[in-house]
Amino acid sequence: xxxxxxxxxxxxxLRVREHIVRLSTDGGCFTGASLSCADLLVYLYADYLxxxxxxxxxxxxxxxxxxxxxxxxALYGTFVELGLLDKDRLARHLSTDDHIYWHPxxxxxxxxxxxxxxxxxxxxxxxxxxxCRLRGQDNxxxxxxxxxxxxxxxxxxxxxxxxxxxVNNLTLVVDRNQFQANVATEDLIPLEPLAPKFEAFxxxxxxxxxxxxDQLATAFxxxxxxxxxxxxxxxxxxxxxxxxxxEARADRWFCNFSAEEVEELLRELHSQEATSLxxxxxxxx
Amino acid sequence: xxxxxLIKQTALADDRLVVMTxxxxxxxxxxxxxxxPRFIDTGxxxxxxxxxxxxxxxxxxxxxxxxxxxxxxxxAFEFIRTDVGIAHLPVKLSGFVPGFLxxxxxxxxxxxxxxxxxxxxxxxxxxxxxxxADMLAMLPAIWASPDPAYVRINTRPATYEHAPFExxxxxxxxxxxxxxxxxxxxxxEQTLVARELLQAQGKSVGLINLxxxxxxxxxxxxxxxxxxxxxxxVEDHFITGGLYSILAEVLLRHQLTARVxxxxxxxxxxxxxxxxxxxxxxxxxxxxxxRRIATALGEASEDIAAGPAVLETQFAE
Numbered sequence: 137x138x139x140x141x142x143x144x145x146x147x148x149x150l151r152v153r154e155h156i157v158r159l160s161t162d163g164g165c166f167t168g169a170s171l172s173c174a175d176l177l178v179y180l181y182a183d184y185l186x187x188x189x190x191x192x193x194x195x196x197x198x199x200x201x202x203x204x205x206x207x208x209x210a211l212y213g214t215f216v217e218l219g220l221l222d223k224d225r226l227a228r229h230l231s232t233d234d235h236i237y238w239h240p241x242x243x244x245x246x247x248x249x250x251x252x253x254x255x256x257x258x259x260x261x262x263x264x265x266x267x268c269r270l271r272g273q274d275n276x277x278x279x280x281x282x283x284x285x286x287x288x289x290x291x292x293x294x295x296x297x298x299x300x301x302x303v304n305n306l307t308l309v310v311d312r313n314q315f316q317a318n319v320a321t322e323d324l325i326p327l328e329p330l331a332p333k334f335e336a337f338x339x340x341x342x343x344x345x346x347x348x349x350d351q352l353a354t355a356f357x358x359x360x361x362x363x364x365x366x367x368x369x370x371x372x373x374x375x376x377x378x379x380x381x382x383e384a385r386a387d388r389w390f391c392n393f394s395a396e397e398v399e400e401l402l403r404e405l406h407s408q409e410a411t412s413l414x415x416x417x418x419x420x421x
Numbered sequence: 422x423x424x425x426x427l428i429k430q431t432a433l434a435d436d437r438l439v440v441m442t443x444x445x446x447x448x449x450x451x452x453x454x455x456x457x458p459r460f461i462d463t464g465x466x467x468x469x470x471x472x473x474x475x476x477x478x479x480x481x482x483x484x485x486x487x488x489x490x491x492x493x494x495x496x497a498f499e500f501i502r503t504d505v506g507i508a509h510l511p512v513k514l515s516g517f518v519p520g521f522l523x524x525x526x527x528x529x530x531x532x533x534x535x536x537x538x539x540x541x542x543x544x545x546x547x548x549x550x551x552x553x554a555d556m557l558a559m560l561p562a563i564w565a566s567p568d569p570a571y572v573r574i575n576t577r578p579a580t581y582e583h584a585p586f587e588x589x590x591x592x593x594x595x596x597x598x599x600x601x602x603x604x605x606x607x608x609x610e611q612t613l614v615a616r617e618l619l620q621a622q623g624k625s626v627g628l629i630n631l632x633x634x635x636x637x638x639x640x641x642x643x644x645x646x647x648x649x650x651x652x653x654x655v656e657d658h659f660i661t662g663g664l665y666s667i668l669a670e671v672l673l674r675h676q677l678t679a680r681v682x683x684x685x686x687x688x689x690x691x692x693x694x695x696x697x698x699x700x701x702x703x704x705x706x707x708x709x710x711x712r713r714i715a716t717a718l719g720e721a722s723e724d725i726a727a728g729p730a731v732l733e734t735q736f737a738e
Contacts, residue, residue, distance in 0.1 A: 259469040263476020290468045297463045
């Protein structure tokens with residue numbers, strides 16, 4: 137990746153993070169989970185997937201399924217920056233006049249399927265992957281899951297079936313930000329060693345730094361990792377990445393900041409100097 | 422014509438149709454070589470089965486999905502509601518051995534809340550054919566519809582020549598002044614027997630085969646209620662959420678009331694055994710139904726004769 141391209145992606149990701157911070161008020165959103173996968177989604181939509189404003193219903197497009205639906209602010213922020221979504225719709229966050237709420241839904245063009253209930257989209261994406269193969273098409277099918285989401289047996293069931301059917305056009309990407317809702321994964325339902333678990337289920341696995349655009353590009357450009365197996369990319373990430381004042385904290389999954397705090401956090405995004413936050417810590421599910 | 426022949430014929434004529442199963446191949450075992458990759462067996466994974474069916478439907482396919490009715494509607498319920506229901510995708514659910522048809526399997530296999538669960542999903546349609554002929558008559562319309570559908574699969578041989586199927590319409594088998602029996606699914610066969618036994622006692626007995634529980638034929642239910650006859654709902658389902666509940670909802674919506682005898686399973690699973698023994702034990706043979714109805718009418722029931730022996734089913738699951 138050229139330095140210029142990397143800088144463009146980093147600038148894009150910064151603007152996406154600004155959208156996420158702006159959505160973290162007036163009812164709030166899942167800020168921490170969104171910031172951890174912002175770089176991943178920016179990379180995928182800006183540089184990897186064949187998804188553009190003019191091909192959203194083309195059966196030859198690539199598919200991204202956001203199974204960890206809580207990070208939808210990162211998706212919508214990316215959509216706005218890439219011209220898939222009108223920025224004004226974000227101003228209607230949590231308004232019943234629009235469909236911009238805490239989980240993705242198909243009232244927003246570019247969202248392939250609704251999510252919110254964890255562990256569903258690996259199997260839905262498998263169905264799409266099977267159909268693309270049936271039709272002899274080479275679409276790339278990506279499904280992004282959380283790491284807490286890996287508690288759900290249906291993720292593993294879908295992977296088992298994908299392996300059995302030798303599906304190689306399906307890639308499961310894990311946003312490994314080390315937290316499930318309100319607790320560190322390793323303190324509740326430990327996942328490590330994670331890569332061998334996926335390997336045992338028949339996938340070929342790579343593990344990368346999910347905030348490093350060079351590593352993202354290297355891993356995704358090597359897909360599929362096998363001719364007859366599903367691929368898994370574990371992206372090691374930081375919950376709340378970009379805002380040192382909330383990074384890697386169990387209590388900053390869902391955030392509802394005051395307007396003043398949002399302004400301070402926007403400054404923090406650029407300066408990387410921690411803000412002192414006084415808003416109530418919310419632990420919700 | 423069998424279920425398998427119908428699905429084969431339909432799939433060969435329409436490549437949107439894909440056949441899926443959670444390793445339940447009883448009715449479709451000869452299809453893999455015919456359909457090739459359009460036959461998808463996900464193994465014993467009802468959740469993945471439904472999720473993948475939703476994905477295939479997103480791409481324009483019409484998946485006809487097979488699993489035992491109980492595992493399909495219970496294990497995969499949230500996947501049906503959330504992936505098929507919210508997106509309103511044309512996934513066609515074929516639930517095998519529903520109701521009493523799981524005969525000897527025991528409570529784990531008894532799908533007797535399936536109608537209640539499936540009809541609770543917005544946009545889902547629910548069908549319960551009386552027998553194989555009734556089922557083959559309705560499946561083409563069900564598979565051609567853009568709606569998600571749940572079908573209580575029933576391959577028992579017909580003992581009655583059915584009228585042509587019309588979506589959303591019940592089959593009025595007979596009018597009656599004293600009693601009108603409302604039923605669906607495999608118990609239709611026993612209600613036919615019960616009707617004959619009661620007619621032999623001088624009673625005028627109507628019989629309605631609902632066929633479709635959602636949409637339900639409201640006009641048929643209202644006409645039956647307005648007739649003044651004793652209404653008898655007969656179903657191999659819990660008393661909550663099935664036909665008795667549907668009837669109550671329709672009557673209340675129209676500010677009507679009626680004398681209703683609900684014959685259903687109340688707050689318990691049924692005693693497993695061969696089908697004939699189950700119907701006998703649970704009081705759902707033609708003779709038992711006729712006696713229970715006669716008693717409700719205040720009539721003597723001891724001299725009501727036995728009906729024909731119940732045909733046993735031939736498979737194990």
